Amino acid sequence: MGTDKRPIGIFDSGIGGLTVLKEIEKRLPCESLIYxxxxxxxxxxxxxxxxxxxxxxxxxxxxxxxxxxLIVxxxxxxxxxxLKYVRKIFxxxxLGVIKPAVEKAIKVSKGKRIGVIxxxxxIASRAYEEELKRKDRNSLIFSRPCPLLVPFIEEGLIRSLLLEDLVKFYLKDLKGKIDTLILGCTHYPLIKNVIASYLKGVCIIDSAKEVAINTKRILEENGLLANSRNVSHKEFYVTDDPQNFFKLAKLFLKKNIENxxxxxV
Amino acid sequence: MGTDKRPIGIFDSGIGGLTVLKEIEKRLPCESLIYxxxxxxxxxxxxxxxxxxxxxxxxxxxxxxxxxxLIVxxxxxxxxxxLKYVRKIFxxxxLGVIKPAVEKAIKVSKGKRIGVIxxxxxIASRAYEEELKRKDRNSLIFSRPCPLLVPFIEEGLIRSLLLEDLVKFYLKDLKGKIDTLILGCTHYPLIKNVIASYLKGVCIIDSAKEVAINTKRILEENGLLANSRNVSHKEFYVTDDPQNFFKLAKLFLKKNIENxxxxxV
Structure with a gap:
């Protein structure tokens, strides 16, 4: 039984990583978290x-x-x-978000025809493709950059006709070709419904849950878990306006976060 | 006749300011420029x-x-x-881009019904509105934030149906209400055609030209002009991948820039 009270550090370029924080919080309630x-x-x-x-x-x-x-x-x-670089020097x-999502995709995909957005x-880095090929060299991978989805989501246009058209525009080449789709961006779970309704029958993988499961396992393996007597806390740090982040976080998590x-940096 | 060989400094958050550089270059060919x-x-x-x-x-x-x-x-x-803050301390x-655009808009607008995007x-800063009101307190101002236009333009989606729909979505409330529209972002001149075809008959103001004219005037007034014997040069500095900027700049200026x-910073 571990007794390490130190917090887990989680970072993202912005707000999207809160989907990961939420899952870690759920599975590791005794852990303190710094976002x-x-x-x-x-x-x-x-x-x-x-x-x-x-x-x-x-x-x-x-x-x-x-x-x-530990850092997520x-x-x-x-x-x-x-990830490769910072693992070498620190x-x-x-933990990154690629491997957990890939493992899950390989597990659930029946036809081994896997899409990544x-x-x-x-997408240009081919990190998902390499990881998928490493895990199953016979899998067929279809990847597609969707650069405008993040700005749309950050604008809160998550239920608009414009978004539906954009999703169609990006995913039309994948439709019919894949049985599983990896959401390769922490923003995308927020528009999962729109994607799922366009790609009917495709299994959609959101890495947040898988990352949380992996985080728990690694803490266990390294004896780094906090025990149940730990009074956990959360802290949030941002490099732009905290009030703006506070409001967006409420939208994301459907509850208030600490200031x-x-x-x- | 001025003889100041020092360069003019121009900056933008990204690539959009090249529209301003282009106009300055045209009007002040003897000046060295640093972008x-x-x-x-x-x-x-x-x-x-x-x-x-x-x-x-x-x-x-x-x-x-x-x-x-001089800095633009x-x-x-x-x-x-x-702008107000840095003028106080340096x-x-x-020079900024607001005042030149506003002066031009006031000059050309017949009905004094002016839109700003x-x-x-x-838009939240109300900088355009305040400047417009200062110049002509009777003018009516209609402003509209269009946060997704920059990502669309940076994606090169400047002739797509998706962009036309987005322009409609943003501008439908202005249509019929204004006779003049200020493009309050250095990216927007690149989609001027799309905007103009939706807002038929509206006079569209792009501040780049006006900024160049103002730059020239201020150099003259302060005896800062380089003379015609100056061998002018241009330098470009960026904080992310120079190759990417080089390629985008070619698209913007329709010619190669210095490396x-x-x-x-």
Missing amino acids: FGDTARVPYGNKSRQTVIRFTTENILFLLKKRVK IACNTSSSLA KIPI GTKST PKLVN | FGDTARVPYGNKSRQTVIRFTTENILFLLKKRVK IACNTSSSLA KIPI GTKST PKLVN
């Missing part, structure tokens, strides 16, 4: 590897100052472009 | 005043190190949220 959203520099999804690695490193250095015991990169772009256990940089604090 | 695009932190349009002021200050400090003689803020969001002449932060250099 960091790089809202001044969001989005990461169309920026270069070099820049995403710089941002990711800076975010991790910030979380290390908060004495976290709850951003697909960061996981795709920077001692702390670091994400930001431009995530976010403004920081520079 | 700075903050592509690692783009977009500014939905970020807070506090953050936009911080970014703007950092960009100006970078340009000052390059020994510029070719970004509507920066001009709207940060000695160097600083821009990013969320630009951009990567910098951190």
